[in-house]
Amino acid sequence: xxxxxxxxxxxxxxxxxxxxxxxxxxxxxxxxxxxxxxxxxxxxxxxxxxxxxxxxxxxxxxxxxxxxxxxxxxxxxxxxxxxxxxxxxxxxxxxxxxxxxxxxxxxxxxxxxxxxxxxxxxxxxxxxxxxxxxxxxxxxxxxxxxxxxxxxxxxxxxxxxxxxxxxxxxxxxxxxxxxxxxxxxxxxxxxxxxxxxxxxxxxxxxxxxxxxxxxxxxxxxxxxxxxxxxxxxxxxxxxxxxxxxxxxxxxxxxxxxxxxxxxxxxxxxxxxxxxxxxxxxxxxxxxxxxxxxxxxxxxxxxxxxxxxxxxxxxxxxxxxxxxxxxxxxxxxxxxxxxxxxxxxxxxxxxxxxxxxxxxxxxxxxxxxxxxxxxxxxxxxxxxxxxxxxxxxxxxxxxxxxxxxxxxxxxxxxxxxxxxxxxxxxxxxxxxxxxxxxxxxxxxxxxxxxxxxxxxxxxxxxxxxxxxxxxxxxxxxxxxxxxxxxxxxxxxxxxxxxxxxxxxxxxxxxxxxxxxxxxxxxxxxxxxxxxxxxxxxxxxxxxxxxxxxxxxxxxxxxxxxxxxxxxxxxxxxxxxxxxxxxxxxxxxxxxxxxxxxxxxxxxxxxxxxxxxxxxxxxxxxxxxxxxxxxxxxxxxxxxxxxxxxxxxxxxxxxxxxxxxxxxxxxxxxxxxxxxxxxxxxxxxxxxxxxxxxxxxxxxxxxxxxxxxxxxxxxxxxxxxxxxxxxxx
DNA sequence: ATAGGGTTAG
Numbered sequence: 054x055x056x057x058x059x060x061x062x063x064x065x066x067x068x069x070x071x072x073x074x075x076x077x078x079x080x081x082x083x084x085x086x087x088x089x090x091x092x093x094x095x096x097x098x099x100x101x102x103x104x105x106x107x108x109x110x111x112x113x114x115x116x117x118x119x120x121x122x123x124x125x126x127x128x129x130x131x132x133x134x135x136x137x138x139x140x141x142x143x144x145x146x147x148x149x150x151x152x153x154x155x156x157x158x159x160x161x162x163x164x165x166x167x168x169x170x171x172x173x174x175x176x177x178x179x180x181x182x183x184x185x186x187x188x189x190x191x192x193x194x195x196x197x198x199x200x201x202x203x204x205x206x207x208x209x210x211x212x213x214x215x216x217x218x219x220x221x222x223x224x225x226x227x228x229x230x231x232x233x234x235x236x237x238x239x240x241x242x243x244x245x246x247x248x249x250x251x252x253x254x255x256x257x258x259x260x261x262x263x264x265x266x267x268x269x270x271x272x273x274x275x276x277x278x279x280x281x282x283x284x285x286x287x288x289x290x291x292x293x294x295x296x297x298x299x300x301x302x303x304x305x306x307x308x309x310x311x312x313x314x315x316x317x318x319x320x321x322x323x324x325x326x327x328x329x330x331x332x333x334x335x336x337x338x339x340x341x342x343x344x345x346x347x348x349x350x351x352x353x354x355x356x357x358x359x360x361x362x363x364x365x366x367x368x369x370x371x372x373x374x375x376x377x378x379x380x381x382x383x384x385x386x387x388x389x390x391x392x393x394x395x396x397x398x399x400x401x402x403x404x405x406x407x408x409x410x411x412x413x414x415x416x417x418x419x420x421x422x423x424x425x426x427x428x429x430x431x432x433x434x435x436x437x438x439x440x441x442x443x444x445x446x447x448x449x450x451x452x453x454x455x456x457x458x459x460x461x462x463x464x465x466x467x468x469x470x471x472x473x474x475x476x477x478x479x480x481x482x483x484x485x486x487x488x489x490x491x492x493x494x495x496x497x498x499x500x501x502x503x504x505x506x507x508x509x510x511x512x513x514x515x516x517x518x519x520x521x522x523x524x525x526x527x528x529x530x531x532x533x534x535x536x537x538x539x540x541x542x543x544x545x546x547x548x549x550x551x552x553x554x555x556x557x558x559x560x561x562x563x564x565x566x567x568x569x570x571x572x573x574x575x576x577x578x579x580x581x582x583x584x585x586x587x588x589x590x591x592x593x594x595x596x597x598x599x600x601x602x603x604x605x606x607x608x609x610x611x612x613x614x615x616x617x618x619x620x621x622x623x624x625x626x627x628x629x630x631x632x633x634x635x636x637x638x639x640x641x642x643x644x645x646x647x648x649x650x651x652x653x654x655x656x657x658x659x660x661x662x663x664x665x666x667x668x669x670x671x672x673x674x675x676x677x678x679x680x681x682x683x684x685x686x687x688x689x690x691x692x693x694x695x696x697x698x699x700x701x702x703x704x705x706x707x708x709x710x711x712x713x714x715x716x717x718x719x720x721x722x723x724x725x726x727x728x729x730x731x732x733x734x735x736x737x738x739x740x741x742x743x744x745x746x747x748x749x750x751x752x753x754x755x756x757x758x759x760x761x762x763x764x765x766x767x768x769x770x771x772x773x774x775x776x777x778x779x780x
Numbered sequence: 781a782t783a784g785g786g787t788t789a790g
Contacts, residue, residue, distance in 0.1 A: 367786035
């Protein structure tokens with residue numbers, strides 16, 4: 054099997070043979086093909102090459118890795134000529150397997166040590182995350198060369214100790230050791246992690262001074278530096294000036310356009326770049342998945358496979374995440390099977406996205422199965438499972454799991470808050486938010502958008518104001534999303550002046566803010582102002598009106614009796630704005646006509662509709678008939694309403710309310726009975742007040758409040774007093 | 781000894 058290697062007839066061929074053997078041994082070690090390795094070993098012995106230094110070291114590593122103690126002993130006996138190298142090699146092998154104590158003991162017992170021994174030990178310890186021991190040896194290292202300094206600096210950066218890394222870098226310069234290209238790439242990465250623009254610029258100065266500006270790796274890391282600090286122009290400048298560009302440079306610049314939100318330019322670069330590798334594919338797939346285009350991410354994944362690239366861990370996790378967002382369970386299971394096949398299902402990244410996949414598809418049981426099978430869970434795994442339970446309404450499970458998270462982060466809290474929000478437990482969402490603040494966790498924009506939505510739903514001005522103060526305190530008040538959430542919250546809590554103030558102060562306004570403000574005004578009875586704002590939006594911005602804005606406009610017209618104006622807007626919806634009206638628009642138009650007494654017009658309008666209208670539409674007509682005493686039309690509308698009611702559970706409620714307002718109590722009872730028979734659940738009426746920072750809830754028909762008995766007793770007392778006052 | 785890509789909340 055090594056026949057191609059046997060034509061050794063010159064010194065040059067011998068060297069090539071040794072190199073090839075070393076490569077083969079490395080591969081056999083990696084793939085655990087010990088039999089192949091053994092065979093090669095035999096051949097090497099026959100050729101008298103088994104004690105050649107490089108070959109012997111690789112053989113030793115292979116036997117160490119497969120724990121063949123007999124062979125190890127045999128080899129160690131042979132190694133008298135280069136003991137030091139073997140010792141270094143043993144130390145390395147121990148460190149790679151995490152045997153820190155053995156490695157250190159071996160090192161301490163060595164009769165002599167060279168530069169490599171020290172550097173190997175220090176960098177190995179840092180790779181194992183044992184910073185203290187590494188620094189202990191670093192301080193005692195008698196050799197002061199670039200390698201050990203660089204090993205220490207890059208090791209610290211890998212352990213996220215960038216500040217210490219920079220301190221070491223300064224010490225290095227002070228002790229007059231010249232940094233090399235690898236030193237600079239590590240140092241630049243430290244600057245990225247520290248987010249210090251000035252520091253990075255000063256490093257760049259030295260890069261130029263020492264003549265490394267044309268080095269590929271150093272330039273690539275500088276591009277990354279400027280990109281991560283948001284200095285896109287500088288990043289682009291360095292990239293454009295680079296004479297030599299490789300896949301890494303192109304992938305970095307590709308990522309920059311995604312970061313800037315310029316998807317088209319990113320796509321153009323991807324299509325036109327001279328070379329791609331699996332990282333490039335991985336980057337574009339994840340970016341498309343993150344920016345909400347899951348379909349494109351999946352298509353790209355398929356293309357990647359077609360181009361014969363082997364997907365790596367990142368790719369798998371990105372594509373699973375994309376499939377989770379598409380709720381594509383079958384395709385996801387397929388990928389799960391692939392991951393199992395190549396033994397990657399235990400990876401935290403893949404595992405987390407698998408948990409997410411099963412939960413997003415409504416299968417929390419399988420999600421939990423994957424979760425439980427993960428041997429090393431990080432906070433993301435926990436968060437995925439918590440939000441998975443939240444998503445499926447299993448809040449008890451979500452809370453229980455949340456409490457078990459060993460090290461929570463703000464996403465953990467956000468997941469639970471969002472869980473309460475999604476299940477309409479607005480007060481609980483608030484409580485969790487308070488706990489979060491008390492625990493010292495930093496809330497972010499997601500936290501606030503959830504909590505502001507919770508206070509909008511509670512319509513609690515007090516709570517809303519409290520959150521607003523926190524938004525201010527954590528300096529998010531200039532953010533457009535926060536502004537929008539605040540405008541909406543104040544509008545829903547009835548403080549339209551505050552909405553107006555925030556809206557007016559926003560320097561840039563997007564579609565959502567305009568929608569929130571126009572809607573807020575319309576729903577709070579400021580119909581004219583709402584219409585004025587709509588007209589202002591049309592004049593001063595390039596934002597096209599959307600469904601919701603037009604609904605608000607119709608609503609406003611209806612409430613200030615501007616029927617013809619409303620009809621005008623309704624008729625322009627499809628023609629001018631290209632928006633197809635939906636059921637709610639129809640209902641608002643009927644409501645508008647009915648309120649102003651144009652009842653026959655309303656009936657004709659309903660007849661002209663493409664589909665049978667929703668129950669609400671008939672209810673709007675019916676209430677108009679009541680105001681204007683149109684008995685016969687009312688009868689027809691009521692009949693239609695009761696037909697429509699059968700289709701939708703909400704219809705019965707509407708019907709019973711209409712009967713109730715007309716005093717037709719027998720019909721009310723009949724409707725209620727019908728609802729019970731059909732098992733229609735009516736969400737109970739609920740009301741609440743806030744007292745001393747506590748919300749007290751009251752439900753119709755059920756006495757849930759702890760003190761309801763006492764309260765009814767007091768009410769009775771008061772009633773008695775009032776009556777005695779009048780008699 | 782080094783540069784580019786990854787999972788969760790909204």
